[in-house]
Amino acid sequence: MNLIALADFNVVAAHGGFGPAARMLDRPKATLSRRVAELEQELGVRLIERGARRMRLTEEGRVLHERTRGLLAELQEAGEAVASRAPLPSGRLRISAPMVFAHVVLGQIAARFALAYPQVELEVVAEDRLVDPVDDGYDLVIRINPPHDELLIGRRIQSDQRLLVASPSLAIPAAWAGEVGVVPLPAVLSTATPPGVTWAIQTAAGEGQEILPLSVLRLSSLLMIHEAALAGVGLAMLPKLLVEKDL
Incomplete structure (x- = not known):
């Protein structure tokens, strides 16, 4: 019997549905439904x-749930007991992370990890491309706003906001101030930004406004965009994580 499918079935049975079970496990309902169907x-x-x-459970489902949920709990407890007696972690841990997150956050975390687990060879690669954990040889991949992928197991580790920012020295034509509708403004854009894109923002007063960024400069890295925005080249849409100190 497929124990993974059995474990998923027991979670669905215990929580009374695919929706609650999916929220508890942080996995798609479609995955749980497929696993139960396979079982x-x-x-x-x-x-x-x-x-x-x-x-609702059928009679066969109720019997299976009652007879196996205790066994699965015992298996989990046995695994945890064995893991608690394991030696210190060792080996190689290779991680791929987005440029900004790696540069702003992971440096200090990696240093603390290396001090705590000196027998682990930690390698953090900062890159913005969409890597494949298997083909590219990564143990862990950090992604920003990833699409659902049933082949991967994920967990949210941090939330952030995107902010429309500019240097105080940036000159914005007075004719554009207070304009109703889509407002065109000079901006520093990513090379990946498609033509004609607009930025929907919410002002401090809670009002909605749509900005049409007029490309003054295009750069391939958010770190470079950040530097250009500080220099007063144009507005930029950047993660709060990157600009919080400047603000």
Whole structure:
């Protein structure tokens, strides 16, 4: 019997549905539904009756849940007991992270980790390309606003905001001040920004405003965009993590 599918089934059964179980595990409902369907196919019985508004266990599902949930809990406790007796971590840990996050956050974290676990060879690669953990040989990949990928298991480690920023020295034509509708303003853009994109922002007063960035300079790195914005070249849309000290 597929123990992973069995564990997913027990979580769904314990929480009364795919939605609550998906929120608890932080995984897509479609993945849990597929796993339960695979388990049903393997056993040759239906375990869950799926309704439009609610689900319920079949008699076979109730029996399976009652007889296996304790066993799975014992297996987890046994694994945790063995892990607690394991020696200090050792080996190689290779991580890919976005440029800004790596430069602003991961340097200090990596240093603390290296001091705490000297037997681990930690390698952090700062890059903005979308890497493949398997093909590119990474143990961990940090991504910004990633799409759902059923082949990967993810966890949110930090939240941030994007802020529209500019140097106080930036000259904005008075004719544009207070303009209604889409406001065109000089901006520093990423080379990945498509033509005609607009920025929807919320002002300090809570009002919505749409900005049309007029490209004055295009750069491939947010770190370079940050420096250009500080120099007064134009507005920039940057993560709060990068500009908080300047603000």
